[in-house]
Amino acid sequence: MYRTKTCGELRAANVGEIVTIAGWVDSARDHSGVFFVNVRDRYGKTQTVFDAAADAALFELVKTLRNEDVVQITGEVLARPEGLVNPNMSTGEIELKATKLVVLNRSEPVPFLPSAPEIPSEETRLKYRYIDLRRPEMQRVLTLRHRITKTLRDYFDENDFLEVETPILGKSTPEGARDYLVPSRVTQGAFYALPQSPQLYKQLLMIAGYDRYVQVARCFRDEDLRADRQPEFTQLDVEMSFVEMEDVIDIVSKLVQRLMKEVKGVDIPLPLPRITYDEAMERFGHDAPDLRFGMELKDVTDIAKTVDFKVFRSVAESGGRVRGINVKNAADKFSRKDIDGLTAWTGEQFGAKGIVWFKVDAQGVLTGSSAKNFSAEALEAIGKKLEVEPNDLLLFSCGDFNLTCRVLNGLRRRLAAQLKLYDPDEMNFCWVVKFPMFHWDEEENRWVAEHHPFTAPLVEDLPKLDGGPEEISAIRAQAYDLVLNGFEAGGGTIRIHDPNIQNKVFGLLGMTREQAKEQFGFLVDALQFGAPPHGGLALGLDRVVMLFAGIDNIRDCIAFPKTTKASDLMTGAPAEVEKKQLDELAIKSTVVKEEPKP
RNA sequence: GGGGUUGUAGCUCAAUUGGUUAGAGUCCCGGACUGUCGAUCCGGUGGUUGCGGGUUCGAUUCCCGUCAACCUCGCCA
Structure with missing residues (x-):
């Protein structure tokens, strides 16, 4: 055992105890005769004191310590003398009078110090992410992320949801975002697609009778990035059977209430405010209005x-x-x-x-x-x-x-x-409902589903499925978005479980049943074998963490994020691979490399 | 794919109208100091000014191209 206490837990009550801590040298201050080392770990910092008069050999050793060396220090917990208590440190009442020091590992000079007041450029931080993650702010956010994830899982567990893992290697589907593709070696010329979301699988789970499903699911979209978008991101994916829109909204609203209570310590009243899509566009010009x-x-x-x-x-x-x-x-x-x-x-x-x-x-x-x-x-x-x-x-x-x-x-x-017209700490939730079902795509000259082709129309709009363009564009979906401070935190829909309606929708989208079968065959088949009424929602976990953490950048709530060009500055991904690997996959790059000019 | 911002020492930044040897803090190295806590004080190492061209007697500075990071439109639910 390397330690008996962490660097964040010692208090006045521990005075007199002999303890061992381990961690990184956060700062080392030599006063000739007395030497202070602040030791840092995930839990905090503890000041240790070395006295030249007490142990000369120990003192020689401590003088060799440098920033970010890894050390193990044993000593007695002392109350700090009068006037020397540091109110800025949680452990500021005490210090550790060192009697033993083990240098577990030396560190080369680091590119930047985790405790430095200036934050390095994001480029440097991403290149040395393991150093960056030592910063207390990063530890705060990742800890918050864990607490949010745990609260979500606890909440759904208590409500009889099962977490089921769905495949990462799946089939490419035409609608929606661009897929990340993975070539198959066994079937040369064929490709898997990484999931944009577990959408189809969760519907299959409903058909399979797992009537309350949840998953913390990694999703992939090969589109251009933004401050709030990463190529791989995490969704809290939820699906329920025998529910209507109100049931889904209800269970997610209660989740929001629980999160606010456990993470922020704030009681928020339900129901959450609700606004229709049309009203949002009319009053705010956006489908995710900031109501602060x-x-x-x-x-x-x-x-x-x-x-x-x-x-x-x-x-x-x-x-x-x-x-x-x-x-x-x-x-x-x-x-x-x-x-x-x-x-x-x-x-x-x-x-x-x-x-x-x-x-x-x-x-x-x-x-x-x-x-x-x-x-x-x-x-x-x-x-x-x-x-x-x-x-x-x-x-x-x-x-x-x-x-x-x-x-x-x-x-x-x-x-x-x-103009600072809102309180940056406010958490303002609302539901946006009654989204349009289709929009006319001028380029492709056809109707396109706003969500996905399995979204159910509002019951009152069903007759319009047989109407002209005017009526079709007025059809609204059983879709709902959870909006937080002007960001879309999550969204979901009730799915079609009636094959007649499904066929009409496929028809409107310019797909024959055969074409639909080709693209979504397994789901179209499965919907014939006793699909229950079902619907669900997906929460953008990274965005939720970002907003709860009060930061404006999704990268800072992901341990190892990618740049806006989707590259990983630490690992160098994506990178070229050996020709042998490509040969096995029967793949040849068409990229023309320019010869370096002499 | 388009628009914008940024790029100077390991890190954070400065450098007058284009001007002579590109500075400061920090880190690192050496030294001093018995109560510091962003310690302090003294000394030192450290530079392809992102890269490539161009204009000029002279470019960190102006122009063109390019690369990278970030913001954003398109794209993406």
Whole structure:
């Protein structure tokens, strides 16, 4: 046994005990005659003291210690003398009077010190991730992640869910994200696909009668990355039989309540707020609205139809929308140049042609360079619609509905962050429901499922399956997203278990039953053999951890993450392989390598 | 695939309008100090300014290309 105590647990109550601790040298301070070593492990830091007068040989040894050496130290726990207690350390009441030091391993000088106040560049941190993970902040987040995962598993276990593992090597399916492929050696020319999610397997488990399934499942998507997206990520995957949408929402809402209680120590009331997709798009311009602050989108298309201002009027008359937000009490915070900056940003980011803005003067009148194009009545009507007060800043976007959504959602989020309109510690959950079932894909000239082809329509919308394009686009799905602080934390659907409806949906998606069978054969078959009504949900575990940890980057809640180019700076993956390996797989790269020029 | 930001010592950063020997803190090495806790003090090692071109008498600085990290649009549920 290398230790009897960790570096985080000694307190005044332990004074007088002889203990052994082990860990890394966090700092070593030589005062000639007395020498302090802070020893660090996962649990904390403990100060140890070496006295030259007490043991000269021991003192010679401790003087050789350097940062990040691994040591084992035995000694007596002493109360720190009066005035020398360190209130910044949890173990600051005591110190260890060392009588024995074993250097378990020396460390080369590390690229950076875990205890350093400056955080190295992310590139350096990822390259030496094992050093980075020694930092207390990383340990905090990974510990939080464990607690969240454990709470999830406990909760579902208590509710009769079974955790079942599903395959990593599966079959590629056409819909959804790009697959990661794994070549088969035994069947040359054939490929496995890594799962984008265990979607199909969990439905099979329902058909198999495992009516409450849960899995902490690794998922893979070969798409471009973001701050909140990794090529491999973890879902908390849930599926239940004999349930309706309300049952799934209920059990997940209670899970959220439990997580908030156990992780944050906060009681939150149920039911969680609920908003429809249409309302979310209308009021916030996004299907994952951030409800921590207002600044809601207001529609002034009707007023725009009556004004001389061509930009507004032509859009309004040709079926577009004119919408705006009211940035309360911010007119004096934004110069003309600032607003030009916002305009340029919306152009670059969302393709907006421009932003029309007004400032509200002390009399409550809309002013600004565009104001001269509007009648006093129109300005007043706009002001009334946006509930203006003096010093408000109004920003308008016009164009097709989706463009105004993107532009105003972007502005709303950016400005709220900039103006600190919300408490960064707040955890704001809501459900978004009644999503559209299909959308028309202009490029492929066909209907595409918003979720996946097995999602059930709302019962009241079933007749529209036989209608024209207008009705089809109005069909809503039994789909629900859990939204947290403007992020989609999870989403799910009730699945179709009626083969007639399933065939209609396949038909709408331009698939014959035969084609569907080819792509999802096993599931289409299985649905014929007594599929119970079922549905479920998947929670993006990494994102949930990120939001609970109060950080803005998914990489920091994953032990060994990948860069935005999906490479691992520590291992060097992905990397070329030996020709022999490719030959076994009957694979030949078509990449043309440039010869290095002399 | 597009747009943007960044790249200088192991690490974190600085360097005037393009100017002469590229600095500081920290780490590391040596020394001093008996109560520090981001110890302090003295001395020292350490540089392909990401890489490749170009402009210039002269480039860390300006231009072009390229690589990498990050942010983002497209993409992705």
